[in-house]
Structures are given as C-alpha cells and as structure tokens.
Amino acid sequence: MNPIVKTLALTAALAVPLSAGAQVSAQGTLTNFSYALVDLLPNDGIAPSLSIVKPQFASYPGTRAGGDIIETGLRATRNMSEDRTGALYSRDLDASMSTRQGSVVxxxxxxxxxxxxxxxAASTTGSIGYDRSATASNFMFIEEFVLSPGTQITFFADASGSVATSLPRTNVLRENSTLKASMRFEGLVPDWYPDISAGFELTAPISSSAPNLPFSQSGSERLSIMFDNTESTSLKLKLSISLWAEAQSRDTTPSTSPVPEPATYGMLLAGLALVAGAVRRKRVG
Known part of the structure; x- marks a missing residue:
C-alpha cells in the first residue's frame, strides 16, 4: 500500500478574533475503483475470474447518502437528509443540503x-452561544461478487481530501473537522485478519499543530484490500465502502452568570428590610 501523502498549511495570522462567519470544513472523494486477480493454482485448469451475480434480496442498508446539520445552545435546530436505494448502480444518489447553520454535500x-x-463535504460556522456540527456520510454494501477457486483478489480505490479550521485552538470557539474513508470485506474472516480492510483519515487540528494558528491539511492515499480464495469452490464476496466528513464548532465561553459577593448580599437584605419597615409604617399611619 502506498504511504499516505499529506500537505500542511498554516495561516500567517498570529491572532484571529471571534467571527460569526468563521468556517470549519472537511471534504473528500473516493474514486478510481478497480481490482486485480492472481491465479494461486495455475495447474488446476480454472482461469481466475470475478463474476457479478446480483443477490435475490439485497441486504440492508444497500447504498445510502446522508446529511445531518445540528445546532444546540441558545437555539436548537436539526436538519437531516437521506437518499437511499437497495438496487445497486440503479441511480445516482444526492443528499446534499445547505442551511444557515452549515452545509453538506x-x-x-x-x-x-x-x-x-x-x-x-461538510462545513459550519462558529458563533458565541452555539454548538454546531455538519456531517456528510456515504455508505455502500456490495454483495454481488463471486470469486473463482484458487484466486487472489485485490480491490483498489483512491481516497483524497482536505480538512481545515479557521480559528486557533486557543479560541473559545473550538473547531474540529474529520474526513474518513474505508473499504473492507465483510463476513469472510475475523477483523484481525490482515489486508481485509483499509482506511484513510484526516483531522484538524492535530496535537502538534501551532495552538495560536488555524490549521489545515490535505492528503491522498491508494487504498487496497486483498483476499485469497484457497478453496476448491467459488466464494461470494461482500464489500463495504464508506466516506464520512464532519465539521464541528463548539462554544467554550465560561459562564457569565453574576454571583453576588457576600457584602452585596448584606446590602440587599438591608435594603429589603428598610422597604418592609416603610411599608409597615405606612399601613399603621
């Protein structure tokens, strides 16, 4: 597997003021899918092959695109979108949306x-008094592959993307963004088995980034997963593919509720006593 390639970029501003328009974002793609076959038993007379046999009943969840934008704090709102199909490759899916609190593709x-x-892709804006998050998620479950006996198969896909914050980590508006892509065989072997899954991830900020600067990074990676069918019979393959982007902004401003000093309590009680005494004298007179 090719090593991950990342590029980092830091803004030149040393101090960034609070901004209602500050935007944190994550975006990425998963493309260029392909596979390669290797004959593990060249003398068995069976040529390596990967057949497509669609299942009689497609398994849940099939193919799904989703979006979720959440706001809490001074006001609570939530907007969700979903586009789903159980018939693989039947149509393009689109669950994109845009609101005042953020947007997803x-x-x-x-x-x-x-x-x-x-x-x-997901982005949102930070604002005092609010916590906001925007999430875009794609998922596919493919169970139509049949692998010939004595055959090794390797699936490939290109993952790429970027993540960025607009405020430094020291700001009271704490921003985080994440991009994740994955590809894995399902139900064949235990999770610890080598090469059955591959993933790609970018996050912003990271622990080593400058605390007083916004942070961004981009990267790409060639994902690959491999399985050997050493049996004398064909094998059905189940493959899951996912791509997920999330952007968050959280207000960490300390509580500003006033707490009166002890002397203030004394003055308040004395004032109430004077008012009560004046009211009683007025009633007696």
Whole structure:
C-alpha cells in the first residue's frame, strides 16, 4: 500500500478574533475503483475470474447518502437528509443540503463498480452561544461478487481530501473537522485478519499543530484490500465502502452568570428590610 501523502498549511495570522462567519470544513472523494486477480493454482485448469451475480434480496442498508446539520445552545435546530436505494448502480444518489447553520454535500454516482464515485463535504460556522456540527456520510454494501477457486483478489480505490479550521485552538470557539474513508470485506474472516480492510483519515487540528494558528491539511492515499480464495469452490464476496466528513464548532465561553459577593448580599437584605419597615409604617399611619 502506498504511504499516505499529506500537505500542511498554516495561516500567517498570529491572532484571529471571534467571527460569526468563521468556517470549519472537511471534504473528500473516493474514486478510481478497480481490482486485480492472481491465479494461486495455475495447474488446476480454472482461469481466475470475478463474476457479478446480483443477490435475490439485497441486504440492508444497500447504498445510502446522508446529511445531518445540528445546532444546540441558545437555539436548537436539526436538519437531516437521506437518499437511499437497495438496487445497486440503479441511480445516482444526492443528499446534499445547505442551511444557515452549515452545509453538506453527499453524493454517490456510477453505473458499475469501476466508475463508482463517492463525494462528501461538510462545513459550519462558529458563533458565541452555539454548538454546531455538519456531517456528510456515504455508505455502500456490495454483495454481488463471486470469486473463482484458487484466486487472489485485490480491490483498489483512491481516497483524497482536505480538512481545515479557521480559528486557533486557543479560541473559545473550538473547531474540529474529520474526513474518513474505508473499504473492507465483510463476513469472510475475523477483523484481525490482515489486508481485509483499509482506511484513510484526516483531522484538524492535530496535537502538534501551532495552538495560536488555524490549521489545515490535505492528503491522498491508494487504498487496497486483498483476499485469497484457497478453496476448491467459488466464494461470494461482500464489500463495504464508506466516506464520512464532519465539521464541528463548539462554544467554550465560561459562564457569565453574576454571583453576588457576600457584602452585596448584606446590602440587599438591608435594603429589603428598610422597604418592609416603610411599608409597615405606612399601613399603621
């Protein structure tokens, strides 16, 4: 597997004021799907092959694109979108949306495995008094592959993307963004088995980034997963693919509720006593 390639960028501003328009974001794609076959038993007379046999009943959840934008704090709102199909490659999916609190792009396109394309993007703005998050998620569950006996298969896909914050970590508006992509075989072997899953992840900020500066990074990676069918019979393969982007802004401003000093309590009680005494004298007179 090729090592991850990342580029980092830091803004030149040494101090960034609070801004209602400050934007934190994450975006990425998962494309260029392909596979390669190797004959593990060249003398068995069976040529390596990967057949497509669609299941009689598609398993849940099939193919899904989703978006979720949440706001809490001085006001609570939530906007959700979803586009789903149980018929693989039947149509393009789009669950994108945009609101005042943020925006998401969540799309899945492609009419066969080799031209699949997943795109996810999320962004939101920070504001005093609010916690906000925007999430875009894509998921596919493919169970139509049948692998020939004595055959090794390797699936490939290109993951790429970027994440960025607009405020330093020291700001009371704490920003975080994450991009994740994954591809894995489902139900074949235990999770600890090597090469059955591959993932790609970017986060902002990171622990080593400058605390007084915004942070961004971009990267790409060639994902690959491999399985050996050493049996003398064909094997059905189940493959899951996912792409997920999230952007968050959280207000960490300390509580500003006033707490009276002890002397203030004394003055307040004395004042109430004077008022009560004046009221009683007025009633007696």
């Amino acid at each position: 969540s799309t899945i396109s492609g009419r066969h495995f080799q031209d699949l394309a997943l795109h996810a």
